[in-house]
Amino acid sequence: MEKNFIKKLSKSSHKYSHGTVAVIAGSPEYSGAALLCVGGARRGGSGYINFISPDQFTRDLVIRAYPDVVAHKSKTGLEVDAWVIGPGSPKLGRRFAVPFSRYAVLDSVALKLAERIHADFVVITPHEGEARDLGFDIGEGDEGRQKSALEMAIALNCVVVLKGYHTVVASPEGLVAQDELGGPELATAGTGDILAGLIGSMLASWKPLNFNDVVVVVFKAISAHALAAQAAANDLKPITSSDILQYLPITLRQ
Numbered sequence: 001m002e003k004n005f006i007k008k009l010s011k012s013s014h015k016y017s018h019g020t021v022a023v024i025a026g027s028p029e030y031s032g033a034a035l036l037c038v039g040g041a042r043r044g045g046s047g048y049i050n051f052i053s054p055d056q057f058t059r060d061l062v063i064r065a066y067p068d069v070v071a072h073k074s075k076t077g078l079e080v081d082a083w084v085i086g087p088g089s090p091k092l093g094r095r096f097a098v099p100f101s102r103y104a105v106l107d108s109v110a111l112k113l114a115e116r117i118h119a120d121f122v123v124i125t126p127h128e129g130e131a132r133d134l135g136f137d138i139g140e141g142d143e144g145r146q147k148s149a150l151e152m153a154i155a156l157n158c159v160v161v162l163k164g165y166h167t168v169v170a171s172p173e174g175l176v177a178q179d180e181l182g183g184p185e186l187a188t189a190g191t192g193d194i195l196a197g198l199i200g201s202m203l204a205s206w207k208p209l210n211f212n213d214v215v216v217v218v219f220k221a222i223s224a225h226a227l228a229a230q231a232a233a234n235d236l237k238p239i240t241s242s243d244i245l246q247y248l249p250i251t252l253r254q
Contacts, residue, residue: 005224005252006045007205015047019204020080022050022098023197024110025087026058033088033193034058035065036241040194041084042066043248044201044221050078075099081207083119084200086110087193103203103214107196114156121214122158123203125196131162142166146176159214161199161222163192169218171211177219181226185233190241195225198248227251 009018021041026034034053041049049069051062059071072078075098082103086092089109096113098104104119111134114124128138131152138148149162149170162168167179199221206217225244228251232243 019046020048022080030088036193037087037197040197041201045205046201081204082200105200125161175212185229
């Protein structure tokens with residue numbers, strides 16, 4: 001099991017030195033996705049979280065919940081270590097682009113941008129249905145899912161997080177890891193939004209330098225996310241995604 005989830009800060013650390021993140025998430029119809037995704041990003045170790053939305057209502061909602069986050073109407077001119085794009089967002093057009101970054105985490109409607117986003121390392125987070133929508137067949141059982149995730153990673157030249165029971169992470173360099181911690185407590189709306197934000201923030205903080213090391217950091221995020229859900233389920237029944245956010249700080253101290 002992965003420990004040391006959050007990168008230890010040096011005595012000279014400042015808010016920019018341990019990672020900057022920009023989140024594009026939510027919409028008037030799905031404003032909760034913005035709150036959950038930004039909430040996950042706030043707990044991943046990054047020192048500076050930006051939130052971008054053209055919708056004033058969604059920006060206000062995020063800032064009221066998280067006054068430490070900086071909200072922007074536009075992504076123009078923003079330079080960050082990691083972008084997190086897609087949870088609860090409206091359709092993104094073919095001309096959609098963000099400034100170059102080291103990392104980009106794509107979820108939901110942003111999954112189809114995998115080959116067009118300019119970043120050193122791209123991470124996509126589809127569930128099985130979304131993977132099929134991208135044109136990939138998903139094999140049966142753990143072995144089949146691992147093989148499918150690896151095929152996607154190689155074809156798209158990105159790290160793939162194939163969500164579901166026994167979530168699989170695969171690198172285009174051939175590394176495959178499978179989660180054994182996540183259970184049915186994660187089967188509630190919004191958990192993927194939290195995970196996307198958490199992954200982006202942890203990548204910005206740890207700053208891995210190759211695809212296989214990206215997998216290691218992503219797997220840390222998946223493990224922390226699953227353990228937070230377990231901890232919440234020990235105290236609450238049933239649990240919601242908001243409960244997982246509340247338990248993340250406890251889990252991340254391990």
